Amino acid sequence: MYLNPQPQPAPTSPETAVATAEPATRTLSGAEATLHALLAEGVDTVFGYPGGAIIPIYDALYDFKEQLNHVLVRHEQGGIHAAQGYARSSGKVGVVFATSGPGATNLVTGLADALIDSTPLVCITGQVFAHLLGTDAFQETDIINITTPITKWNHQVTDASEIPEALAKAFYIARSGRPGPVLIDITKNAQMQKADFAPYQPCTHIRSYRPRPLVRQEYVAQAAALINQAKRPLVLWGQGVLLGKAEQEFKEFIEKSGIPAAWTILGAGALPTGHPLNVGMLGMHGNYGPNVLTNECDVLIAIGMRFDDRVTGRLDKYARQAQVIHLDIDPTEIDKNVKATVPVWGDCKETLPLLTGLVEARTYPEWRQRFQDHDAEEIAAVIQDELFPTSDELTMGEVIQQLNELTQGEAIIVTDVGQHQMVACRYAKLNQTRSNITSGGLGTMGFALPAAIGAKYGAPERTVVAVIGDGGIQMTIQELGTIMQTGVNVKILLLNNQFLGMVRQWQEMFHDRRYSFVDIASPDYVTVASGYSIAGRRVDSRPDLQAALREMLEHPGSFLLEVMVTRENNIFPMVPQGCGVGEIRLK
């Protein structure tokens, strides 16, 4: 009865509470109430690490093993990145447990990452007893104030009776509107305290919070009119399409309007990479065509993206000629970096079908030819050598190319941060949505290994390949222990160029090749993996590559494949910092 998530009328006064809700009221500890709330919210997996101030919740968890799968990570940062991977592959809210003090502060990087990449998370941290707050107690840290700038919402609970409402709000806030991370800090006394709990009430409304705006028809009509007059329109889409679960609506809009569409790194895969109207990736290391032609289009239609500086380059040289239509659910994004001619505020799942209804069916053969011409230039100058090199040494691009052939674009590709990330995002074939999981806004090295673990839990039926560099893997390599203990099946594709490659590239291009502390040594990764009972192999020659990739993919469990790639390869095209997108360089 208690677990029934059906909304029931809330008792309005103590008298009516006794009269109507008595049979369903249960006496529970705060810790038990916490777990019941998670179950009522549909949570099946929690990533966490126990500690003193969260022992009561872990004690209660002992009796919930059948209903809640708890994944014991090796470090709380690994836990929160895993929850991010889970949220991104499943579309559900990721849940994290951590203890007070260092357990909580270890979540900070993941919270910042989840906020900037709009990932729904609920993090539950233990806290010292309420009477010890502010006394510098053992493992006390002011996690609420530490995390205020990096959470969508946070709240401290000091009394068990507040727990269900706090968690109901937490889940509602995390997943609604523009999603984001929420942190609930629960003092140990509140976890231990017994209280009478009415049936769980999910939260559906907070008066000071309006996640779902009313779509203003007049702006949709203005946007459609602009699009119908356009000669050279260009769509830029971002993660908003995925977050709004509007891939189908987006595809219908693109196919009817016939407008070429380019993606931000977090939007990858919402439209398959092979779709004829998908013209490639935007931004600093994006494709040549969409960058150059951003400055030639007449109408720019931005959908669920936020004009990050890595996408726009220099703002005063960005699409100055274009009329801008901006569809976004977050009103602070409209006019923030790029002034919108027409703001279409709302959930793109609602606004896109309205727009599709009003736009005329078109094709833009000449305009699309321009993209193909630029593609040909980019293939000749960059892509051919990257994917089909003639040099002796392996390139990152050919590894991804070979991977594409074996997975047929059906795998989830989780990437870390750096050169391999750009290569993987540029060249990975993605047939399905939620197939590209990467740390975009924050650029968190060490993200991929734990995120891949979480991604597999979020989408157990899919193959998950973590593409990682030799720098990033050493930041969270302890999560091999999580893989060992849980047996989760994650393919680790380590692209080792024996450098912190992206920084090295910048030092080469902008700092006279003064390679300052980018020459990073590595352990023998195959031996390390084998210490964790994870199968592995290392390859450094072309003839072995495909067989090794196949071995990795066909291996029944996790597998670490280390590929030695050429050391000083640079990622091109590139919009150098301080330049406009039109000044993108092919070499």
Added chain:
Amino acid sequence: MHQQSIDRREYNITAYTENQVGLLNRIAIIFSRRKINIESLNTSPSEVEGIHRFNIVVVETEEVVRKIARQIEKQVEILKVYFNPNEDVIWQEMALYKVPTDVIAERALVERLLREHGARAVVIRKDYTVFETTGHREETDKLLTVLQPYGLIEFVRSARIAIIKNSQGFHHQLREFERTEPSHEVSENDYLNSRDKVFTM
């Protein structure tokens, strides 16, 4: 850059909020993150029971203030944010001045100065007297300068409180917020309907 510095002026930000622990910090960091100094900050009850009101004064360009106002309004526990230049609000600050009583008693000039500036005695003791004035910054400042030579012991000025001239109050807005479905009665982020005009009312 030059243009920006010319356009910087005092803006009064009015935020209607829930009364929640930690909200002050959540608002304050929106300014500090952008290295914007808060000139004055006051929190008080509003005309609606249970709703708090922040009055914040900053010196910035309109564009920056508009973006900040949106960022504040985006926070979960903020209901509504307005911003106005000084001419659009009625505003007051209060100041207290502690002066040695013998100086006032002995020097007729000081008494006249106090009267000219509309100061009111709050406490009179043998050793000191505390005066109070209320007004704009220049007014309270002027009395401060005037009293300095006469042994001013202590001075303090309150944060600014401001009433928006052209406002219908918040009762009606709150009713809209309490509806679970968004309506055409725009109350949340209504700047999107009238864009630049809304916050300046």
